[in-house]
Amino acid sequence: MAKSLHELLNELRERLLRAGVAPRHVRRYLNELSDHLADLKAEEEREGRSPADAESAALIRLGNIDDLAKAMTEQAEFQSWCARAPWAMFGLAPILSLAVAWCIALLILWSGWQIFLANTDTPFVPIDGFAIFYFGVGRLLYFIAPILVGWGIGLIAARQRLKAIWPSVGLVLIALIGGAARVQASRTAVSGGLGHIRMDFGLGASVQGTLFHALVIFSLAVLPYFIWRFQKARFFSA
Amino acid sequence: MAARETNPNFMNGVPELLILRLLQQEEMYGYEIVQAIRDRTDAVIAVGEGVVYPVLHGLERDGALKSRRKTINGRSRIYYSVTRAGSRRLSDLSEDWAHLTGAIQKMLTGGQHGQVIA
Numbered sequence: 001m002a003k004s005l006h007e008l009l010n011e012l013r014e015r016l017l018r019a020g021v022a023p024r025h026v027r028r029y030l031n032e033l034s035d036h037l038a039d040l041k042a043e044e045e046r047e048g049r050s051p052a053d054a055e056s057a058a059l060i061r062l063g064n065i066d067d068l069a070k071a072m073t074e075q076a077e078f079q080s081w082c083a084r085a086p087w088a089m090f091g092l093a094p095i096l097s098l099a100v101a102w103c104i105a106l107l108i109l110w111s112g113w114q115i116f117l118a119n120t121d122t123p124f125v126p127i128d129g130f131a132i133f134y135f136g137v138g139r140l141l142y143f144i145a146p147i148l149v150g151w152g153i154g155l156i157a158a159r160q161r162l163k164a165i166w167p168s169v170g171l172v173l174i175a176l177i178g179g180a181a182r183v184q185a186s187r188t189a190v191s192g193g194l195g196h197i198r199m200d201f202g203l204g205a206s207v208q209g210t211l212f213h214a215l216v217i218f219s220l221a222v223l224p225y226f227i228w229r230f231q232k233a234r235f236f237s238a
Numbered sequence: 239m240a241a242r243e244t245n246p247n248f249m250n251g252v253p254e255l256l257i258l259r260l261l262q263q264e265e266m267y268g269y270e271i272v273q274a275i276r277d278r279t280d281a282v283i284a285v286g287e288g289v290v291y292p293v294l295h296g297l298e299r300d301g302a303l304k305s306r307r308k309t310i311n312g313r314s315r316i317y318y319s320v321t322r323a324g325s326r327r328l329s330d331l332s333e334d335w336a337h338l339t340g341a342i343q344k345m346l347t348g349g350q351h352g353q354v355i356a
Binding site: 036039068071072 | 267268269272286287288289291292293295296299313315316
């Protein structure tokens with residue numbers, strides 16, 4: 001039995017995404033195919049066919065799904081970066097994103113230290129008033145950054161129907177870095193009293209604590225992706 | 239000895255050639271292009287109509303075509319037209335095709351064995 005227009009476009013979308021074609025190219029291709037089908041159907045109807053027959057004839061004229069998919073997948077320039085260089089997308093890019101977010105968070109910490117705590121040797125002291133909000137923004141960014149990066153990885157994996165291996169590598173990497181990171185600050189560490197903030201990575205005093213932190217980050221980062229997978233599986237089984 | 243170009247697939251580049259030739263005259267959208275190819279080749283060249291889009295997108299990516307969205311009679315369509323680079327590519331492809339067809343024609347009409355073609 002011939003596929004309906006909706007079925008054809010859905011199947012084609014899944015095939016192209018799984019073959020590594022970039023989502024923007026897939027979207028554009030499907031939009032133009034959909035417009036083309038509407039024109040073909042209108043032409044067939046003008047020649048006296050019923051709407052159902054016209055749609056069947058239009059689908060045949062459009063081409064079979066293997067040819068439509070092959071025409072796109074055999075052109076390497078339509079491949080997404082996730083397919084071309086997964087090591088960069090799930091190895092380098094998350095680390096760079098995390099580094100940028102942490103730089104901003106540490107800048108907030110350092111500037112808050114200069115503004116609100118000019119006489120203290122460390123910014124990690126009890127604070128009040130607007131300082132709570134100011135430091136809170138930096139602290140929130142610092143702790144949530146690995147989770148946000150993980151959500152980004154999950155979003156890309158879901159959009160591009162990727163196999164779990166590379167996204168998992170990225171998530172584990174981010175969780176381990178997030179769990180192992182420590183911030184230290186001291187005004188006396190450098191001369192001039194400007195304040196010195198340093199990040200260290202290690203297991204710290206408690207190996208269990210570090211691993212637990214990493215596990216929490218991993219769980220929170222992977223959660224939206226699992227929910228998406230679960231809902232998609234339920235949708236297809238319904 | 240200089241390497242010779244080969245023709246692994248005689249249809250290689252033909253869709254590009256036809257599309258560039260059509261769009262050289264006027265801008266068109268996908269459906270129009272396919273109909274025009276069918277009409278002007280007396281339906282001798284007939285492909286699954288949907289496969290024209292990856293060719294169009296590839297040409298656009300290479301800078302041979304440019305596209306713009308136009309709304310006509312309430313329907314939004316993507317119109318394609320040839321760029322200057324596309325005109326040059328059309329000229330190259332036309333030349334290659336002329337050599338190839340010339341060579342085949344010579345073969346069919348009994349060109350001499352070992353004669354250098356093109």
